[in-house]
Amino acid sequence: MTLKTPLYDEHVAAGADFAETFGTLLPAHFGDFLAEYQAARKAVALFDTNFRACFSFSGPDARRYLNAILTSNLRDAQPGQGTQGLLLTAQGHILAEVETLIEADRILLLSPLEVRERTFTTLDKFIIMDDVLLEDKSDTTATLDLLGPLAASVIQQLTGVDILSLPVFGHVEAAVDSIPCRAVRHQFASQPAAMLVVGRENLTGLWHRLASAVRAAGGSVAGMQALNSLRLECGVPWFGYDFGDKNIPHDAGLENSHISYDKGCYTGQEIVERVRSRGHVQRRLAELKFHASTAPPVPSKLLFTGKEAASEVGQITSVGFSPVAGQPIGLGYLRREYAAIGTRLDASGIPAEVISPPLAD
Numbered sequence: 001m002t003l004k005t006p007l008y009d010e011h012v013a014a015g016a017d018f019a020e021t022f023g024t025l026l027p028a029h030f031g032d033f034l035a036e037y038q039a040a041r042k043a044v045a046l047f048d049t050n051f052r053a054c055f056s057f058s059g060p061d062a063r064r065y066l067n068a069i070l071t072s073n074l075r076d077a078q079p080g081q082g083t084q085g086l087l088l089t090a091q092g093h094i095l096a097e098v099e100t101l102i103e104a105d106r107i108l109l110l111s112p113l114e115v116r117e118r119t120f121t122t123l124d125k126f127i128i129m130d131d132v133l134l135e136d137k138s139d140t141t142a143t144l145d146l147l148g149p150l151a152a153s154v155i156q157q158l159t160g161v162d163i164l165s166l167p168v169f170g171h172v173e174a175a176v177d178s179i180p181c182r183a184v185r186h187q188f189a190s191q192p193a194a195m196l197v198v199g200r201e202n203l204t205g206l207w208h209r210l211a212s213a214v215r216a217a218g219g220s221v222a223g224m225q226a227l228n229s230l231r232l233e234c235g236v237p238w239f240g241y242d243f244g245d246k247n248i249p250h251d252a253g254l255e256n257s258h259i260s261y262d263k264g265c266y267t268g269q270e271i272v273e274r275v276r277s278r279g280h281v282q283r284r285l286a287e288l289k290f291h292a293s294t295a296p297p298v299p300s301k302l303l304f305t306g307k308e309a310a311s312e313v314g315q316i317t318s319v320g321f322s323p324v325a326g327q328p329i330g331l332g333y334l335r336r337e338y339a340a341i342g343t344r345l346d347a348s349g350i351p352a353e354v355i356s357p358p359l360a361d
Helices: 008-013 033-042 062-069 113-125 151-159 200-216 224-233 269-278
Strands: 017-021 024-029 045-048 052-058 082-088 094-102 107-112 133-136 141-147 171-176 179-188 191-199 220-222 283-290 301-304 311-322 327-335 344-347 350-355
Touching: 008 200, 017 224, 024 224, 033 045, 033 220, 033 224, 045 200, 045 224, 052 062, 052 113, 062 107, 082 113, 094 113, 107 113, 113 133, 141 151, 141 200, 151 171, 151 179, 151 191, 151 200, 171 191, 171 200, 179 200, 191 200, 200 220, 224 311, 224 327, 283 311, 283 344, 311 344
Parallel strands: 045 220
Antiparallel strands: 017 024, 045 141, 052 107, 052 133, 082 094, 094 107, 141 191, 171 179, 179 191, 283 327, 283 350, 301 311, 301 344, 311 327, 344 350
16 A cells, blocks of 8 residues: 655645655656756755665664664764664565664664555564664654755754754754754765654644745755655665665665674675676676656666677666766666677666766756
8 A cells, every 4th residue: 555645635736746655655856857956956956855764773672682683883873863774684685775864862763654564563673682662653744855065054954953064864853933853965966965853743734834944045845756766867866766674775776875894793794795706796786877758667687789689788776867867877787798888788678777866967
């Protein structure tokens, strides 16, 4: 069953068109995709990001426990800091992409809402002798994200928080007017970004206050179509689209951004280290440009035509339109020997070319 954002009625009133993203019905756009995209590129854009589940860990063993099952280093993180990592199976396959926020008395873990039940079950089943209290806060917690060159100034204007003074994934308690929230520093394609974590009861009020401030700064509310184009231009893979439980971290190029190699043991480490010592994987996620007015369907086979008949060398995982390229682009897995920049391929009859992200504006 497709979930709906808790702001669904607000978006309907604003004339949004909807599409399912991360298993949740979210605004695709609010009438002008290109204007929303340009707001994120040139000013600031506000996104409804209520596709996240939220879990709370408390108790004296919470940090040690999470450090033993996630790929990120929670052992050395201090209150006010955060990490980005993965929850893996013992075989190294990716069950969820996770972000942790270390607070004084608990740790919040954010992960994709579409795998909420599986993630909760996995996180819970290893709590045996540990003094850890795990609570599912997904129904009472919400998130909104700001992206663009002016995102930090909007946050500072509203909350007094200098988000750029924090490390990436750093966070502080804040308030927008009288609405309490947690401001988290993000980074997206070298641009400032911020996530606000708020109680569900205050979500609507915070959305309207942020939307007003963003418009006053020359920005816009924006839908997932614009965010998809931006992340594809930067070569950023999405969980559930470009990687999931059939993949190991190295397939999607996450080995340098989502894994700590000096934190100690964790679930799936043996496979991660084995692949690391081998030096390469047989297939890699690659950026693609399609020489056509429309993108090929997902999934489409990627074919390479050599001296003999065309052979299948990969598959497309996600597509979108790039205003920078003026053409559709996408991501897809390719056999290592066909992933070189400039390699020409065929995707359902549409010419494709391997390119290098990010695409400059």
